Amino acid sequence: MIVDLHLADLHPALGDPALNSMNFLNEVAQDYPDAVSLAAGRPYEEFFEFSALHRYLDLFRQHLVDDLGQDPGQVHRTLFQYGRTKGIVHHLIARNLAVDEGMTVDPETIVVTVGCQEAMFLVLRALRTDPRDVLLAATPTYVGLTGAARLLDFPVRPVATTDSGVDLADLRGQVHRARAEGLRPRACYLMPDFANPSGTSISLSDRQALLDLATEEELLLIEDNPYGLFPVTEGRRLPTLKALDTDRRVVYLGSFAKTVLPGARVGYVVADQPVTDADGGRSHLADQLAKVKSMVSVNTSPVAQAVVGGVLLAHDCSLVTATVRQRTVYTSNLRHLVHGLARRFSAGSSVRWTVPAGGFFVVVTVPFPVDDALLHRSAREYGVLWTPMAHFYGDGTPVHALRLSVSAVTPDDIDRGLDRLAALVAGEVARQETGARVR
Numbered sequence: 001m002i003v004d005l006h007l008a009d010l011h012p013a014l015g016d017p018a019l020n021s022m023n024f025l026n027e028v029a030q031d032y033p034d035a036v037s038l039a040a041g042r043p044y045e046e047f048f049e050f051s052a053l054h055r056y057l058d059l060f061r062q063h064l065v066d067d068l069g070q071d072p073g074q075v076h077r078t079l080f081q082y083g084r085t086k087g088i089v090h091h092l093i094a095r096n097l098a099v100d101e102g103m104t105v106d107p108e109t110i111v112v113t114v115g116c117q118e119a120m121f122l123v124l125r126a127l128r129t130d131p132r133d134v135l136l137a138a139t140p141t142y143v144g145l146t147g148a149a150r151l152l153d154f155p156v157r158p159v160a161t162t163d164s165g166v167d168l169a170d171l172r173g174q175v176h177r178a179r180a181e182g183l184r185p186r187a188c189y190l191m192p193d194f195a196n197p198s199g200t201s202i203s204l205s206d207r208q209a210l211l212d213l214a215t216e217e218e219l220l221l222i223e224d225n226p227y228g229l230f231p232v233t234e235g236r237r238l239p240t241l242k243a244l245d246t247d248r249r250v251v252y253l254g255s256f257a258k259t260v261l262p263g264a265r266v267g268y269v270v271a272d273q274p275v276t277d278a279d280g281g282r283s284h285l286a287d288q289l290a291k292v293k294s295m296v297s298v299n300t301s302p303v304a305q306a307v308v309g310g311v312l313l314a315h316d317c318s319l320v321t322a323t324v325r326q327r328t329v330y331t332s333n334l335r336h337l338v339h340g341l342a343r344r345f346s347a348g349s350s351v352r353w354t355v356p357a358g359g360f361f362v363v364v365t366v367p368f369p370v371d372d373a374l375l376h377r378s379a380r381e382y383g384v385l386w387t388p389m390a391h392f393y394g395d396g397t398p399v400h401a402l403r404l405s406v407s408a409v410t411p412d413d414i415d416r417g418l419d420r421l422a423a424l425v426a427g428e429v430a431r432q433e434t435g436a437r438v439r
Contacts, residue, residue, distance in 0.1 A: 013150040021143045021391045024372065032379035036417035038404040039385040041196065041360055043258050044329050045408065056310025057303070060089075063313055083302040085290045087112025089309040093254070093268055095317040100229070103243050103252075109272035109286045111293060112300045116226065116255035116267035121148045121296070122289040123222060123251055123269060127186045128154040134178050136188040138166045140392035142196050142224070145189050158393075159188060163354075165202030166190055168209055175217045187220035187251070192241055193228035194359025197392045197403045201357055204238050211241065214249040220273070221245075224253045229323055230330050231358035248273050251285070258360075258407075259319045259326075260311050264304040330360065333406035337362055337414050344422040351425060360407040363389060364421075368428045369398040382427075384420035 007015055029037055057079075064070040064078055078088060087093075090110040097103040113119040124135065135149055139158035149156045159174055160167040171188060178185045192202040202210065214221050223241045231237050242252040252270040260266075271285035293299075315322040338355050341364065345351040350367040368374075370388045379385050389401040404421075406414065 018147040035379045035383045035385050037385040038417045039387045042408040056307045059310035059313045060306040083299045085294045089305045092312045099318045109284045111289050113267045115265045119253045119267050119269040122292045132184045134183045138190040189222040191224045199356030199361045221250045226255045227359040266308045336411050340418045362404045365401045370402045382420045382424045384417045
């Protein structure tokens with residue numbers, strides 16, 4: 001007899017909508033291949049080159065010989081064998097952070113991960129030690145964080161956000177309320193720069209105030225920074241929380257998916273918090289995360305790391321330099337989208353939208369609930385895809401908003417997509433008015 005498993009007998013998180021969110025959005029895109037997709041947060045694809053992969057691999061191989069003094073046998077093992085759990089490009093990442101972010105980071109406090117998603121999972125796994133533990137997160141929240149936390153039985157409590165980032169008063173209030181309930185708030189997760197999905201950024205003054213609050217409340221901050229290199233205005237990047245961090249309150253998550261190559265699946269975590277064991281021995285949080293990683297993925301693909309390392313070496317470890325073309329595309333597309341929304345929806349319209357200072361995403365607020373059923377109808381009847389904002393709240397409450405992405409489209413795609421979105425909005429408003437008259 002074939003085994004028949006029941007979902008109720010598996011981990012409860014597997015029935016949670018958060019874990020199906022990414023698969024659902026991918027399936028909708030596959031079901032409607034002719035629809036214009038303003039949903040995907042993928043990076044621009046036109047600059048990917050097969051020939052570049054070999055060039056970057058050769059650069060990194062030469063680096064192993066010339067700079068690290070490896071002989072041919074060592075080079076062969078470094079690239080083809082199981083590798084160091086913490087990674088083999090940690091020293092180049094440290095140089096990149098110094099060049100682009102003004103951070104001074106010990107390479108030994110870096111763990112190179114299988115995408116940023118694994119970095120999140122490692123950090124949450126290490127922090128979740130007791131049923132009383134809770135995680136705070138600026139809401140709306142990246143669904144990958146929510147899903148990882150639920151797989152680890154790590155409750156997530158939302159922290160309100162404003163147009164300029166996290167609501168500091170609500171964050172402090174959430175910490176106090178949790179402790180009053182006998183809970184332990186371990187950390188707060190946030191994206192200070194051009195957040196996914198909201199597009200908001202935290203001001204410089206609020207960044208410092210946030211660090212001060214974290215010190216006062218003895219709270220860790222988990223900073224996720226996949227979009228920070230893509231401001232609309234050149235030279236208007238703010239220092240990361242980690243660059244301002246003097247108390248080692250910030251665990252920093254980085255990704256090469258948007259800046260180098262998503263298919264490489266290489267991310268990292270900077271975890272320089274000191275850890276003392278029962279015998280008084282000292283290590284860093286990174287050392288403990290490496291233990292978790294050794295039981296999850298063993299190591300991150302050395303070949304994938306070598307490609308990323310080659311890109312860093314080719315640009316003197318500056319991804320600001322490496323992403324000039326991409327930044328131009330994203331800036332142009334973001335401006336085109338915002339102007340396109342203004343042309344299609346009048347100033348007196350009930351449709352509103354954010355105007356982010358960078359990144360990939362614009363949130364559009366509409367006068368009707370936005371859900372997965374509407375997304376299917378949008379794709380089927382109007383030929384345009386977007387992301388329901390309800391996916392980023394996770395509490396089942398109807399949300400009157402959707403997210404548009406500008407990263408993997410052309411200006412012509414944006415125009416066609418916005419024309420179709422405007423038709424959808426007009427159709428939904430008319431349906432509402434007709435329903436109201438019938439009632």
